[in-house]
Amino acid sequence: MNAMIEVEGLSKTFTLHNQGGTRLPVLDHISLRVDRGECVVLNGPSGAGKSTLLRCIYANYRSQSGSAHVRHRGGRVDMASAAPREVLDVRRHTVGYVSQFLRVIPRVPAVDLVMEPLLATGVDSGAARRVAEGLLERLNVPRRLWTLPPATFSGGEQQRVNIARGFIADFPILLLDEPTAALDAINRRAVADLIVEAAARGAAVLGIFHDEEIRDRVATRVMDLATGARDER
Numbered sequence: 552m553n554a555m556i557e558v559e560g561l562s563k564t565f566t567l568h569n570q571g572g573t574r575l576p577v578l579d580h581i582s583l584r585v586d587r588g589e590c591v592v593l594n595g596p597s598g599a600g601k602s603t604l605l606r607c608i609y610a611n612y613r614s615q616s617g618s619a620h621v622r623h624r625g626g627r628v629d630m631a632s633a634a635p636r637e638v639l640d641v642r643r644h645t646v647g648y649v650s651q652f653l654r655v656i657p658r659v660p661a662v663d664l665v666m667e668p669l670l671a672t673g674v675d676s677g678a679a680r681r682v683a684e685g686l687l688e689r690l691n692v693p694r695r696l697w698t699l700p701p702a703t704f705s706g707g708e709q710q711r712v713n714i715a716r717g718f719i720a721d722f723p724i725l726l727l728d729e730p731t732a733a734l735d736a737i738n739r740r741a742v743a744d745l746i747v748e749a750a751a752r753g754a755a756v757l758g759i760f761h762d763e764e765i766r767d768r769v770a771t772r773v774m775d776l777a778t779g780a781r782d783e784r
Contacts, residue, residue, distance in 0.1 A: 553586040553587045553588075554584050554585070554586055554622065555585055555586060555587055555621065555622045555723060555724050555755035556583070556584065556585040556608060556619075556620070556621055556622075556724060556755055556757060557583075557584050557618075557619075557620045557627075558581060558582055558583045558584070558604070558608065558617070558618070558619045558620075559582050559617055559618050559620075560580045560581075560582060560616060560617035560618070561578055561580070561581045561582070561604070561607060561614050561616070561617035561618065561619055561631065562576070562578050562579055562580055562581070562614060562615050562616045562617055563576075563577050563578040563600070563603055563604075563607055563612060563614045563615060564576045564577065564615055565577060577598075577600040577603045578600045578603055578604060578607070578614070580616075580617065581600070581604060581617070581776065582617075583757075583774055585724075585755040585756070585757050586755060587723075587753045587754070587755055588750050588751070588753050588754070588755070588771075589750065589755055589756065589771045589772060590746060590747075590750045590756040590757075590758065590769045590770055590771050590772075591756070591757050591758075591770070591771070591772045591773070591774055592758055592759070592760055592766050592769070592770040592772070592773045592774070593605075593757065593758070593759050593774055593776050594766075594773050594774065594775045594776065595775050595776040595777040595778075596777060599776045599777045600776055601728075601759045601776055602728050602729075602759065604776065605648070605726045605727075605728050605757065605759070607619055607630070607631065608621065608630055608646075608726060608757070609630065609642070609646060609648045609726055610630040610631075610633060610638045610641075613631065614631045617631060618631050618632070619631045621641060621645060621646060621724055622645070622723070622724075623640070623641050623644070623645045624640075624644070624645075628641055643668075643671050643672065644672060644722075645722060645723050645724055646722060646723075646724045646725075646726060647668070647717045647718065647720060647722035647724070647725045647726070648717060648725075648726045648727075648728075649713055649714055649716075649717035649718075649725070649726070649727045649728065649730045650713070650728050651710075651728055651729050651730075651732055651733075652709075652710075652713070653701060653709040653710065653712055653713040653716075656700075657700060657702060658700050659700055660697065660698045660699060660700060661687065661692065661696055661697055661698070661699060661700070661701050661704070661712045662680065662683050662684060662687065662697045662698060664701065664712060664716055665683040665686060665687060665712060665715045665716045665719055666679040666680055666682075666683045666719070667716070668716060668717075668719055668720045669682060669683070669719045669720050671720075672720055679719075682719055683715065683719060684697065686715035686718060686719055687711075687712070687715055689741060689745075690711040690714060690715055690738060690741055690742070691711065691737065691738055691741065692708060692711050692712060692715070693708075696708065706733045707733045707734050707735065707738065709733075710730070710732075710733045710734060711734070711738060713730075714730050714742055714745070717730070718745050718749065721749075721752065721754070722754065723753070723754055723755065724754065724755050724756075724757075725746075725749055725754055725755070725756045725757070725758070726757055726758070727746070727756065727757070727758030727759065727760075728758070728759050729759050729760065729761060730742055730758070730760075731743070731760065731762055731765050732761065732762075739762060739764075739765055740765075740768075742765075743765050743768045743769050746758070746769045747768070747769055750769075750771065756769070
């Protein structure tokens with residue numbers, strides 16, 4: 552089977568406890584599939600639940616119903632119900648996730664942050680550092696910043712560190728939440744090249760891109776989350 556992500560009947564509702572327990576439905580029985588070598592782009596207006604869906608697949612959020620299976624170690628793991636230890640194993644070896652913001656760890660140099668996911672797979676530090684430096688160079692992060700903590704970097708510099716960290720381990724599955732939002736045109740194109748190359752090596756990519764040029768460059772298929780309509784390409 553080529554399916555790497557299979558979401559079936561996924562529903563997610565948030566309860567607003569500071570507003571009298573008001574319930575806010577965000578995802579309503581969403582189903583989708585992403586195969587090896589595909590880049591499926593989620594489309595839809597703000598509030599349609601695009602980021603929420605990615606977070607449910609990554610198990611940052613727990614859904615109320617439905618399943619979110621990912622292919623992992625030759626089997627399938629339902630991230631909607633997986634135990635924490637299993638979720639961590641999936642994140643370490645199978646699913647890369649690039650959010651809109653870098654979670655900065657004080658005093659940790661940028662290159663060490665980028666290396667971390669590759670080190671977790673068992674790659675030695677020398678090889679991991681070479682790959683990390685290559686990605687930082689490709690994403691135009693100035694060399695003088697590599698050994699500095701990213702806390703004082705610009706938003707675009709932090710995001711490029713975040714992207715390098717997400718792409719370093721050649722994950723079989725990539726979840727991308729507006730990775731190019733804070734970037735200029737040159738760096739948006741650099742990220743688009745990384746995405747196209749990931750799909751070409753067989754990764755299953757599911758992402759959100761509001762930039763129309765980037766979306767057209769990377770998408771093999773577009774799914775409108777609000778209507779479920781698919782644009783087959």
